[in-house]
Amino acid sequence: MPELPEVETMRRGAAAVVGGRITAVARVPCPAKPITVRPRIDVFRRRVLGKAVVAVERLGKRVVLRLDSSDAIVIEPRMTGLVLLAHPPDREHLRFCVRFRGVTPRALWYWDRRGLGSVRLFTAGQLDAALGAAVLGPDALNVTLGQLRERMRAVRRAVKVALLDQRILAGVGNLYACEILHVARIHPAQRCHRLTADDWRRLHAALRSVLEEAIRYEGSTLSDGTYRNVLNAPGAYQNHHRVYGRAGEICPTCGGAAICRIVQAQRSTFFCVACQSKRGRRKTNAGR
DNA sequence: CCCCAGTCCTGCGGGC
């Protein structure tokens, strides 16, 4: 489930193709239902052949290859997509290939077991319309405390659900939302408009620290083993998860309570009732 | 505004 740390790891790896000139693009014949590629492959090919990659960027949970034509190839891995420069986990789920001259490695692959992801070619204008600041919130790694507070405070939803909304903040998914709220000691069902000034400060600090720590470990490879970096090596942050997937285990922070699992917006939320009490952070419980 | 259910998709593991 690539979220910001996994996609950032892909981006850093894929930056090796900057300067390369595209010599071929192709869908890879795959027994499963084909992934979404837009526009049609013949049009896609005509627009990118001979163009050079000038930058590899990340937009939320997407990898963007900027071309010298001002077009951009946008790879969206969704649940099980991988950007690879070598050694795919298997051949049968390879979906798309871009070949280059002038750089090593000579090819970039898109691999996707479940095939929920996509590869799209956008003009600069299309990219702004689809993924510009009016659509996608500020990046979770760069957002300021003030931006975070103002954007999230505008909704009355549970803080965990709001963190997953890419229009409010880009990059956080289910796993890291759980981890961030645990470090921030905020109850995931707490409503955004009820958070205190100190809650916002801790949330902002935890956002940065958890995401940066996860990037240092090259993301999380869960028990299904899907997530890999561009060289097909697993991440290591799963060994440092405090709450995600650990229902019933003792909280590593307080050592005094078991981690609970609840469901919010049809997704699993893991948290510690002791560390992340709704009442515990407040000066007074009057009225509750 | 907010919430929910359904959609896409495959692999895996729990339960019988």
Add this chain to the structure above:
DNA sequence: TGCCCGCAGGACTGGG
């Protein structure tokens, strides 16, 4: 032992 169902959830859509 083998099979089936449910679950995993990111992004999106439509209905209440």
